[in-house]
Amino acid sequence: MSKGVVDVVVLGRGIAGAVLTETLLRAGHSVHVFDRKQEGNASMAAGGVVNPLVLRRDIPSWRAKELLPVADALYTSWQSRSGVRCWHHLPMVKVFPTAKEVDQWQRAMTAPESAPFATLQAEQEVDDGPFNAPHGYGTVRGSAWLDVPALLAAQHEELLDAGALSEQLVEEQDIRVGADGVCVGAVEARWLVRCQGPFTSPHGLVPVKGETLVVRIPGLVLTRMVHRGVFILPMGEDRFRVGATFQWNDVFEGPTEAGRTWLLERLTQLVDAPVEVLSHTAGVRPAARDRRPLLGITGPGEALFNGLGSRGVLLAPWCAEHLVSHLFHGTALDPEVQWDRVLPDASDGRTKE
Ligand SMILES: Cc1cc2nc3c(=O)[nH]c(=O)nc-3n(C[C@H](O)[C@H](O)[C@H](O)COP(=O)(O)OP(=O)(O)OC[C@H]3O[C@@H](n4cnc5c(N)ncnc54)[C@H](O)[C@@H]3O)c2cc1C
16 A cells, blocks of 8 residues: 555545545555645534434435445444544434424324434433423434544544555646556556545536534533534533534635624524634535535546535445445446536536436
């Protein structure tokens, strides 16, 4: 696993590139990674929340039942191999904003596809804490938190030790495609997989900015995630992450006063306690127009792994397995994730979405 000739060059090491690298190494492939952190990096701003339900409608997120065990298996074994505690099974408590949402939750508890994830149970910390929940709450089963920066830091050390990471910006002129593969700088590979997140613009990619805060709420006892308009995620030592905003214009402008105010307003609607802001972060989600991943071979020796949108932690392990199997075993790609589904259709000028 070093410079020279490798099976795969991974370009970009957010959660997409990191999970792909781990998946390739586990499958016995050699890898070299190129990555240089830039403002707007999605994975460093991410809450890291895995939530199998879409909380506005209380329906499962795309393929949650299939994706969740794959994510759980990878992060559990990666955590024990690296020795860094980063994967936490944490229930998510949804505080109902209106009485209407109580009925919606009751329906979710009986509908076959959402029933495994929606439950009603007493949550003592919410009942006894400073939470504003006049309409009650439901608890999501199967939710979790990945401490993404901790996992990325652990892998960073491993890759550096192995000489398998170049922390440099790759320009298009650094990439040369040959008959047997691709060269990136001095590294030759059978495949180059672009995991560049929002720092590239394949067709169909829509960047969506998000902001989060880390706050201190002295004395708040909470071992669950709580959601109402925003999520609150306990990080230990009275610290909580609060997120997130969604914004479709000026996506690379960084943290804003408007974003901070919006988050704090929602937080204070939910928790009646003094809050101190410790940090404020912005990132850009690489979302596809139809909210599905963008995967597959894009040209000789080149492939794409992008479009993880707002659910990168849940999607990345399944996507990485699927892409590796496609590249090395010729397994057909699922049409729902194939990148060229979003290309303009030459025959009638419409997109294939
Ligand atoms: C505020 C916010 C909150 C979020 N919360 C959650 C959450 O709770 N749960 C969840 O699952 N998802 C969440 N997301 C979404 C999640 O962050 C993304 O789905 C995921 O991080 C996308 O990862 P990525 O690897 O595709 O992109 P990125 O993390 O942006 O990584 C791309 C990497 O490629 C590098 N790169 C690009 N081009 C080059 C080049 N030419 N040379 C060298 N390096 C290059 C970049 O510098 C970067 O390091 C959130 C996103 C935001 C913004």
